[in-house]
Amino acid sequence: MATDVSHSNQSRPGSGGGESTATVLVALGANFLIAVAKGIAAVITGSASMAAETAHSVADTVNEVFLLTALRTSARPADREHPLGYGRARYFWALIAAGSIFVTGALYSAYEGVEALTSESHEIESPVVSYVVLGVAFLLEGTSLLKGLKQTRGEARENRQTFRQFLRTSDDPTATTVVFEDSAALIGLLLAAAGTVLHEVTGSGVWDGIASLCIALLLAAIAVRLGRSNMRLLTDVQADPRLVRSVLVQLGDEPEVEAVVDILSVQLGADQVLVCARLDVVDSLSSGDLERAMVRIGRRVRERFTDVAEVFLEPVPRDDAEVRARVRGRYGDELADRMVNEAVDGLPDRPPT
Numbered sequence: 001m002a003t004d005v006s007h008s009n010q011s012r013p014g015s016g017g018g019e020s021t022a023t024v025l026v027a028l029g030a031n032f033l034i035a036v037a038k039g040i041a042a043v044i045t046g047s048a049s050m051a052a053e054t055a056h057s058v059a060d061t062v063n064e065v066f067l068l069t070a071l072r073t074s075a076r077p078a079d080r081e082h083p084l085g086y087g088r089a090r091y092f093w094a095l096i097a098a099g100s101i102f103v104t105g106a107l108y109s110a111y112e113g114v115e116a117l118t119s120e121s122h123e124i125e126s127p128v129v130s131y132v133v134l135g136v137a138f139l140l141e142g143t144s145l146l147k148g149l150k151q152t153r154g155e156a157r158e159n160r161q162t163f164r165q166f167l168r169t170s171d172d173p174t175a176t177t178v179v180f181e182d183s184a185a186l187i188g189l190l191l192a193a194a195g196t197v198l199h200e201v202t203g204s205g206v207w208d209g210i211a212s213l214c215i216a217l218l219l220a221a222i223a224v225r226l227g228r229s230n231m232r233l234l235t236d237v238q239a240d241p242r243l244v245r246s247v248l249v250q251l252g253d254e255p256e257v258e259a260v261v262d263i264l265s266v267q268l269g270a271d272q273v274l275v276c277a278r279l280d281v282v283d284s285l286s287s288g289d290l291e292r293a294m295v296r297i298g299r300r301v302r303e304r305f306t307d308v309a310e311v312f313l314e315p316v317p318r319d320d321a322e323v324r325a326r327v328r329g330r331y332g333d334e335l336a337d338r339m340v341n342e343a344v345d346g347l348p349d350r351p352p353t
Helices: 015-045 048-074 089-118 127-158 163-169 173-202 206-234 241-253 287-304 321-331 333-340
Strands: 257-269 272-281 308-315
Touching: 015 048, 015 127, 015 173, 048 089, 048 127, 048 173, 048 206, 089 173, 089 206, 089 257, 127 163, 127 173, 163 173, 173 206, 241 257, 241 272, 241 287, 257 321, 272 287, 287 308, 321 333
Parallel strands: 272 308
Antiparallel strands: 257 272
């Protein structure tokens, strides 16, 4: 039997944006204070790596504003223009945040690094200021990261996934973005500190420039990682395969259903899934019985799997040639046959694409 992934949205740590909002607010406050401190230190010391870290923190601060906008917008109820809700707005703003990391952080850090490497004279004044600011920033960023890790680990346990699996497949980009941002921030602080120390030891400004370029590469990698994740969620990605399998079992167990001919799912937003299924129903049902059965089955699916926001059911014969051809084209012969025969045990974790 497939894993039961039914749960209540109210019981999930990130549901409704409550804990996600708190996580983002903590990150916003920390990044704003850090950006101010780094900017002052960059002016005093003339350090290229500190200037790069200032841009890094400014980008992170702007990103938290984008993520707060994402949480607020995606929570709006469905209306005439958006009958399936605003769930994907969260993915759009998270994608904008990833672009901000690249433009504001990575490109400016690269500029500072190239400037430091190509200038004839590059000195760092009062390096102690840099060390103090970097140390305080490390504590603040670490606090923000611990908050993000607490939420994401809790959600991973709720979803019965490892932490790494959750980061890779989560449908909520807000907390995972904070985790990636803060992890990159801590690494960036270490790089800036290393560049300053090596500059002091060797007397060469090359190390400060190299540290800036490393920070630029780090930010570019994080931006690409977050961008790809949100692009996946924006392009009609299917729901968690475990949820799809469990819904398939639920539909097949209904007394009016002889076979599940086809099932489609689309991730509409965080904890919002659209399910469409074609069912071969008992031939003896009258039209009235069929209508009531479709309503009852859809209600049961939504009640058991609270991530399912909408259910659309269509009665079709299992031997309809056109329908079978479309199902086979989407899933392949083996999985299509298993679906019809309700042989859900042993289905792969992810249907072939």
